[in-house]
Amino acid sequence: MARRKPPNKTSRGPIADNPDGGIEPPAAVTADPAPEDSPAHDSPAHDSPAPNAAAVDSQAVPSSSWIGLISAAISVHLFALFVSYTAIIEPSTTHSSLLDLLSPYLRSTHFAADGRRFYLAHATPDEQPHRLQFASAAGGDTLVIDRQTEWTSIEPSGIAGLAESDRYGRWMGLVATLAQSDRPSLAAALLMPLVAADPSIEAVRIVRLPTQLTTAADDAAPPVYLARVVRDADEVRLVSIGARRLSTYSREQDADAAGKTSGGEAVQP
16 A cells, blocks of 8 residues: 655645654744835834934033033132131231122121131130230329220231141140149249230230130130239239129229239249
């Protein structure tokens, strides 16, 4: 009996078996082209090309004019800050004129220093700046120490933060510490070279300057050190005057008593 030959399979028919027993993959089917009136032909994706990445980047970057304006505004702001914060160190005439010109901008933005010094401190008494002051009697009269006494401050030389100003601060701080530690004789010994060199000095005192962190009670505190200068021929002495005590006397009597009474230790050069 003759063996019947299997029929040939076309690509449109069922999958034909390979001679080795495998399955032959189907042939690629060609899709018919879409008609011209198809909705896919009217899609925006086919009408316009894809945007260029370089064009997008060029649109995101601001123009050179805006960059120049922003840079100029930042430069003016930094210059205004420099003028404001450097005016605390004896500004010149030109510096003061620039500060007056920039004051509306600095105050509206709360960057105005207004000539006030800044301190990185905790407002403790030993962190307050000290100043040495002296008083002289006019016309050779006897000096009366009261509320109306005119005191002249001896300012530190040099710019704040440099060596000369720091030496002055340490000098006044040491004198104040000795005076508060019941060592008026040692405090007077530190002030004696200055007092002996100027015959017009008749009283000296050391006060603390108010800061932005001190209270009204701290600012109204009595001087740290107060002493009268006693001169007798070639001998010069400093007699410390204690702080005023609470009393029932009137202010006039209390001022007269403070001007006539002195206590403490006397120091000779």
